Amino acid sequence: MDSSPEVWRLERRGILRDSVGVGIATGAYAISFGALSLTAGLSVLQAMVLSLFMFTGGSQFGLIGVLAGGGSPWAGAATAVMLGSRNALYGLRLAPILDLRGWRRMLAAQLVIDESSAMSMGRSGDRGARAGFYGTGLAVFVLWNLGTLIGAVGAAALSDPRVLGMDAAAPAAFLALLAPRIRSRESWALALAAALVALLATPFVPPGIPILIAAAVGVAFGLRRPPAAGSGSRPARVAR
Amino acid sequence: MIWAAILVGCAGCFAFKWAGLSVPASVLANRTAQRIAALLPIALLAALIATQTFGAGQHLVLDARVAGVAVAAVAAWRRWPFLVIVVLAAGTAAVLRLLVPGS
Known part of the structure; x- marks a missing residue:
């Protein structure tokens, strides 16, 4: 190919x-x-x-x-x-x-x-x-x-x-x-959620940690929603 | 002590890089793991953009970076090249700081 x-x-x-x-x-x-x-x-x-x-x-x-x-x-x-x-x-x-x-x-x-x-x-x-x-x-x-x-x-x-x-x-x-x-509604939602969570966490945890909390949001997104057929959120590489 | 911490930090970061290339292929057969691996960069990049645009240590501030990143967002939306996006953001922030000292 x-x-x-x-x-x-x-x-x-x-x-x-x-x-x-x-x-x-x-x-x-x-x-x-x-x-x-x-x-x-x-x-x-x-x-x-x-x-x-x-x-x-x-x-x-x-x-x-x-x-x-x-x-x-x-x-x-x-x-x-x-x-x-x-x-x-x-x-x-x-x-x-x-x-x-x-x-x-x-x-x-x-x-x-x-x-x-x-x-x-x-x-x-x-x-x-x-x-x-x-x-x-x-x-x-x-x-x-x-x-x-x-x-x-x-x-x-x-x-x-x-x-x-x-x-x-x-x-x-x-x-x-x-x-x-950012290709799908799901990726938009995740990006906005991750950005918001990181900003909300910033005053309360040491620098760098808000990024890790946002990563946890990403993992939660992946675990929560069952992969829908043809959702378009997965890059072509994984779809093979 | 600072040297020890630096070397341990380097070793830990390398271990994660190497482990990712070394875990058994069966991990890749898991659709949930694939989904998470695809979604994680989106979450990390979005969080990095947000914190590096508005963050200053443990405080949130509005300064010239916001204008720079806003211009970059338009450029990214128009699918301009990577370097153009970055240079436009830096230039916007630098010019704004010349015009509005302290921003």
Whole structure:
């Protein structure tokens, strides 16, 4: 069911162009991560270790958010790991597409993040899904670490990401990732419910936790409604 | 202690990534698990958008980010490219802050 070589060449070019675009956007965001790491009390080396080995933006921001708010390093680590739990669910969907064993699986696992997973979904074939995953994963890895380094080293100059509007760029990037997934009335309802619950929880729980509560809303949605035939809420990949 | 917490955090995050690729394929045969895996990113992304647009620590605020994200929403609805959406949001917020200091 894969397309012809000519069509595939064009499709791959489009996928790789999008991958670099996502990489540049997240790389710019990483500049603010690097800068904020330093203001939260981390060293340049610690910020780089997080971007190289944790390499999952939400978790990294969660960790330094807890530190900056006066929380303990262990509370920060716990928040980071809980926020990273969603990557397991992405991996679940990517496993049959990537089909890897041993050390190749270990290396690919490090690239399982929001952006690479999102860019692999909604492709017409496994070939396109793999190109989206590896292209985006590698572009984001390189530019995320480059951005972290620039931000950490230049922390003094860029310690306020608000000046460049970077704090608005982050939710806009998530919006751009969400928009193509909102295809049915159910996905609209879930998105609105999750956003509302996260906002209502914000004053009462530490930063990062509202996202986990919203994740629980998503799980509850999946458990509560029996899958209706042809509901349109499941991406084509799962429908095969 | 901070180094230990950083390394444990890194190990925990990697463990989740690897576990997702490693659990038996039978888990994928479960329709409920498939539904949850498809719905979860929607819930997470919507929550991230909401908290990063209105959140400041444990407070909710209205500032220039709202205008930036509103412009981004229009751009996303018009199906403009990813980078255009992000740059428009950042630019809108930055310009608004020049015009209205403190926003």
